[in-house]
Amino acid sequence: MINELGHFALVLAFVLSVLTGTLPLFALRRGWHGLAHLAVPATMLIAAFVFIAFAALISAFLASDFSLALVASHSHSAKPLIYKISGTWGNHEGSLLLWIVILALFGALLAMGGRGMAWALKIRTLAVQALISAGFLAFSLFTSNPFARLDPPPVDGRGLNPILQDPGLALHPPTLYLGYVGLSMAFAFAVAGLIEGRIDRDWARHMRPWVTAAWCALTIGIALGSWWAYYELGWGGWWFWDPVENASLMPWLAATALLHSTIVVEQRGTLKSWTVLLAILAFSLSLVGTFIVRSGLLTSVHSFASDPARGVFILGILMVAVGIPLLLFAVRGPQLVSRGDFNIISREGALILNNFLLTSATVVVLVGTFYPLGLEMVTGARITVGPPYFDATFNPIMGVLVAAMGIGPLLAWRRGTVPGTRRIITISGVITVVLGVAIAMATTAFASGISIAGIAGIGLLIWLGSAIIADITYRLKPAKAGVAARAARLPAPMIGMWTAHFGMVVFLAGAIGNGLFATEVVVRAMPGDVIDIAGRQMTLRTVEARQGPNYITETAVIELREDGRMLAVLTPEKRFYTxxxxxxxxxxxxxxxxxxxxxxxxxxxxxxxxxxRLYRKPLVSWIWAGAGIMAIGGAVAGIARARRRPLSTRAARPADNAYDTGSTAENDDDAAQKAGV
Incomplete structure (x- = not known):
């Protein structure tokens, strides 16, 4: 009965989504405001029906209801409780329903919120979001029904894929989907703005919290996936340029560009057309990732399904989601007039460079991911595009971006640099040179085989870190009220920016430290053998059988020592899931x-x-710590900006000093500069 209720709720959600995505748009065009306003309660009802369906599916997994084909294929009565729950989305049908749940949740949040938002823009955005939900609900109901029955039901299930029976995989998909679906909100805002023919600073102000939330969720989701692969797959790496890894990286790069371009629209009213196009493309790239995972087009450990029919359905959604908005953009885009009264050397110029580099990096990843497929289709030849390609193409672009990150925040809106910029750049440059030379000498870089690229990476790391520290120090220089009072007056968005950029410093330290100084030893060892690795000794004591909750193991007992002092006992395992x-x-x-x-x-x-296989991996945990710090910084900046009044309603007031704005706050643009954006 519960399963039928869940299925019926999905059907009702689909019907309501179609109606909510069409009738309010028609009503707005005809001036029927009462009918248009029904989009808000209808969106809430869609969310309620989708939540009921998802709750019914979770209930079936918890009860080990093997009359459902999905439960029988991906669960087992002996499976631990946490994996019964995570098994709900550890498969194609369940993960698709989770995607729909988050779509419905975001739509409901906008329906309940949107304080100060123009009601017509809100209705149109909800309508577009409902159409997206309708597409995925149709995909679920017609090709991937999670409530399909088995008759007769089996006595027990086949269980969940063992590599998915991990706490990291209980968190990774939901977090990643939050990012993907957050980009659907940006997409909905973009299409709604094009339909209305109005892209302005208020539009950007309401869209930016969704972009920020999506970016933070994508950052955490990708980091969780990387962390899971590091400790679960047993190959000792944190990024392999796997096609599905690339499919998640591309939306993140596009979302990063979108986040920064939205700043320009909100603060200066320029880059309107480009920001709308980025919003469309960012969500389209998230659909590309979905297509890769579920179509069987590319082989990956991350793939959920390999059904070409499902791939065709997703490809249809992708073509509609990209084709119609791009056609609308071609018609309305030229009408979006942007201001261009700024110097190349200005905050706007820096953010345009930021967007150019991030877009270029996205194209590089896109080519590296799909070129092997295209070549095979045309010539039949099979090739693999791996780290050498990305080291030669992606890394240099990101190196230039990191260098620019140290300068961009020091530039003023519209009219060049702010006072103190030259001093900060000089100090940062001197620190970079001095520390870079010292590190190179201390590690005997050339003698130990560290490449020029490795030395350049260390230099960029020092440059960005010293630029952030110099910027903070200069802004906190003692004033009449003292350093503490000056710190208390710093805008939260500025603090969020520093935090996010510092997270990049920590990430780079981890990636460079692990990449340059990691040690690997592969040996054939007998019990009692001692293996030296990076100045430490690992002794294989024994290999014994152990019993887990739903598996049996071969467990090695390895003692780790340094200079005769016991550091730890490591117990790597080979697990057999019965x-x-x-x-x-x-x-x-x-x-x-x-x-x-x-x-x-x-x-x-x-x-x-x-x-x-034994490894010593210096600073590797800094990679995920850096990603977490970046997400925290983005959240701090996003929350602070969401609480600010619209720029159009804020009275301009004099700046604390010329460094904050580059001059006195003559208008809203200068007042915005005080916020450090």
Whole structure:
């Protein structure tokens, strides 16, 4: 009965989505305001029906209701509770329903919120969002029904894919989907603005919280996926340029560009056409990721399905979602007049450079992901595009971007640099040169085989960190009220920007430290053997059988010592899941701020020895810490800006000093500069 209720709720949500996506737009065109306003309660009803359907599916997994084909295929009665819950979205049908749940949730949040938003823009945005929901609900109902029945039901299920039975995978998909669906809100705002023919600063102010939320969620989601791959897959890496990894990176790059271009629209009323186009393309790239994961077009450990029919359906959604808005953009885009009264050397110019570099990086990743597929279709030849391609193309672009990140915040809106810029750049440059030379000498860079690119990466890391510190120091220089009072008056968006940029510094420190100084040893060891790695000793004591909740293991006991002092006992495992009849590898990791000690157990016996892969990975945990700090910074800036009054209603007031604005606050543009955006 509960399953039928869930299925019926999905049908009702689909019907309501179609009506909500069409009737309010027609009503606004005819001036029937009463009918148009029904979009708000209808959106709430859609959310309620979708939540009922998702709750019914979770209930079926918790009850191990194997009469549902989805539960029978992806669950087992002996599976731990947390994996019964996460198993709901650890498959194609369930993850698609989770996507729809988040679509409905975001639509409901806009319906309940949107304080100060023009009601016509709100209605149109809700209508576009409802049409997106209708497309995915149709996909779920017609090709991927999560409530399909089995008759007769099996005695027990086949279980969840063992590599998905992990706490990280309970969090990674929902967080990533929050980012993807957040971009759907930006898309809905863009299309609604084009329909209305009005893209202005108020439009950007209401759209930017959704873009910020999407960017933060994508940052955390990608970081969680990278962290999961690092400790679960047992290959010791954190990024492999896998096609599905690339598919999540492209929307993140586009969202980063969109976030910065929205700033320009909100503060200066320029880059309108480009921002609308970015909003369309960013969501389109998230649909590309969905297409890759579910079509079987590209092979990846992340793929949910390999059904070409489903791929065709998603491709249809993608073509409609891209084609119609781009056609609308071609008609309305030329009418979007933007201001161009700014110097190239200004905050606007820096943000345009930011967008150019991020867009270029997105194109590089797109080509690297799909070129092998296109080549195979045309010539039949199969090639792999991996790290060498991205090292030669993607990394230089991002290097220029990091260099620009140290200068962009020092520029004023419209008219060049602010006082103190030259001093900050000089100080940062001197620090970069001095520390760079010192580090190169201390590590005997050339003698140890560190490349020029590695040295350049270290230099960029020092440059960005010193620029942030110099900027903060200059802004906090003692005034009459003292440093503490000056710090208290700093705008929260500025603090958020510093935090996000500092997160990039931490991320780079982790990526560069791990990339340049990691150590790997692969050996065939017998119990009692001692292996030296990075000045430490790992002793294989024994390999023993153990029993888990729903698996049995071969567990190695490895003692880690340094100068005879016991540091830890590592227990890497090979797990055999009896229900799924699959074997997985579980790495043993000793995480520390200075770096991780990492051990993986391979094949072998007590007679022939065991294969061990041992790693020392300096600063690797800083990669995920940096991503977390970036997300926190984005959230701080986003929340602070969401609480601000519209720029058009704020009276201009004199600046604290010329450094904040570049001059006195003559108008809203100058007042905006005080906010550090």
């Amino acid at each position: 229900a799924e009849r699959q074997t997985t590898t579980e790495a043993a990791i000793r995480p520390r701020i200075s770096g991780d000690d990492y051990a993986v157990l391979g094949d072998g016996t007590a007679e022939t020895g065991y294969t061990l």
